Amino acid sequence: MKKHLIKILLFLLIIVAIDVLTGLVCSRLTAMARGGDTARNEYICNGTSEDILVMGSSRAIHHYNPAVIDTVTGMSCYNCGQDGNGVILNYGRLHMILQRYRPRVIIYDVMPEYDLLAGDDNRKYLGWLRPYYDRDGIAAVFAAVDPMEKYKMVSRMYRYNSRFVQLLSDCVHPMESDGQNGFRPLDEEMDTMRVGEQPGAGDAAFDPVKLSFMNKLLDEARGIRVVMVVSPCWNGMDTTVLTPVREMCREREIPFLDFSNDPKYLHNNAYFADGAHLNARGAMEFSRDVASRLKR
């Protein structure tokens, strides 16, 4: 039995050695990434120096054209939006950014599903933060989402879980550009089949973890001009789900711009790629609208 247990231990030691080695290689590859989401994420966390930062989900990344905002406001802008992510990732990123510099303006695009409502497993929002777990304050984000995460983060391989292929590709031949200052326009035509039903606000439950991160984000950004924006939806939105964020903005005297039911965009096929996302033309128009409100 003893001999067998030693063999099992040896097997585990080999795994630990591979784990440490893989962690070192992956961290080096992250720093070397030439494009794609890896380089973009690395730039957001360690390289941004722009006056205006746009944060939010896919509706941020596809809706805010930094070139337009730059032209209208005269301030440099970078789009830090991330597909399928919300306030948990954005709080972590902002926390790292503020350790380097304080941007002049933060435009936060609110998406109720990712920023306010319960329903998803919040661990999925930690993916882009995992490589930066050792950075000051990031472990606390993980602990707030799931106290067990700190044990998983002992594994260096787990920090790059599901990202190894992308990491390699972003170093050798990035499949996606890191965008036009982070912005990724959608060139598609409106696909009405992809329009989901407008979610009813009646059965919406708020996620206390997300709400607490939203509060923390606004608190950390004190002294920075924050603008909360709800970008247009093809089918509109039941805005009662936005009540908590409206309340937070009112308490802190933060401007809250709601374009979700703006008649200029509502059911306007020319501006949309699908029910939730503007196409390049729509993004251009919307960025101009937001920038001009920002200028006022």
Added chain:
Amino acid sequence: MIFNSLSFIVLFPCIFLLYYAIPARYGKGRNVFLLLVSYLLYMQWKPVYALILLGVTAVTFATALALKKARRPKALLTAGVLLSLLPLAFFKYFNFFNDSVTQALSTVGLHFQLPGLNWAIPLGISFFTFQALGYLWDVYYKRQPAERDFLTYALFISFFPSILSGPINKASLVIPQLKAPRPQYDRARVTQGLRMVLWGMFMKVVVADRVALYVDTVMPNYMNYTGLSCLVASLLYTIQIYADFGGYSLMAIGVGKTLGFELTPNFNRPYFAVSVTDFWHRWHISLSTWLKDYVYIPLGGSRCSRARNYWNIFVTFLVSGVWHGANWTFIAWGCMHGVCQIVEKMLGQQGCRYRAMGKAVKIIITFLLVNFAWIFFRMPTLGDACRVIGRIFDPSLPLSIFLPTSTDLLLIVTGVAMLLGKDLLDEFLPGRCRLLDNRRVVVRWAASVLLMVMILMTGVFGADQFIYANF
């Protein structure tokens, strides 16, 4: 305890070492330890539900003991069965029954409703109830002597590797192992068990949970996707449910093996079945054996008229559907499997007398039939299932397909190809291409290390749930 959870990874080595720290001559001491561990792990979720587990155990234990001396054993058996089924019926089927009756009454203008239950179903209740009932029937039919030691019997029902999602073990397989003197440490068995856990974990976190990312995007929002995307999602769900449940079963059997126990095999490459009948000899084997022994054969099995035999098959699979869940979708799924088997029996197509090409065609047809039925299993209502099928066959919809991110696509293809490749080799070239149990140490170790690295690098660790844990 879910095998892909962090708590299992931390707790299992402790359980393993403590178990073997008890000298083999104290077999009873080891059983007490396992019973304690099994109950403590079960109580991790909702401690009070351990009383239900204990209740079902006590009722079946006492009924089995009383059967020998009973003047009316059939009446006693019926009482014992009904009493054991009570928690299952109450927790799992009350709401379904209530809703169905209310709906039926409302169609004739009567509006009456009992308040619904908002309680969680005790974990593994269908599995441990069926295992206990199987024992009771075995004692009644004198296939198994009534167990006199409550501790042994309680461990048989609550044994932690199999309590949540099976396999549904037969008393004749497990109880003798619990009572027999155990070897101090069976190195070969432990190694085999660990390899099973490793491959089961790969099936679960690398294949099932990765594929689930696509399925769970398309299926709940099927109205927003093309028929082709719905078809791909349904095919992937067929893979997902196999990798999920097959992986769980393999881990359960592997964990049992590391502790020196043999549990019932549950899967045997089900998607290489040549007919739906053959599929049920390969899929959830412990449940199909249970249904055969305690439903199909008592109904008369095949030793009766043709019509009666067809009826017996249909009823058996109706019970299978009801067992899976309190929803018309599961009933429809069970009926479909029953009807397919009746048709196969009528046409004499239960086996395969054809050569390679004919066999391949039969495997593909069976796979497609099973895949079609899984749509009913996956969707929340019959209407949704029909609408998904409608979209798949709607020629007016565009032929575009929703693709996941290139990383997800690559990981899905790699995982599914590895699973399919292993099953193909095991099915058609058994013993010819072994990696995890290769004769060469280097190959064995390299394969195990590679698998472990793949699990850590590409596994999805967010989904700490198994599909069958819901049943």
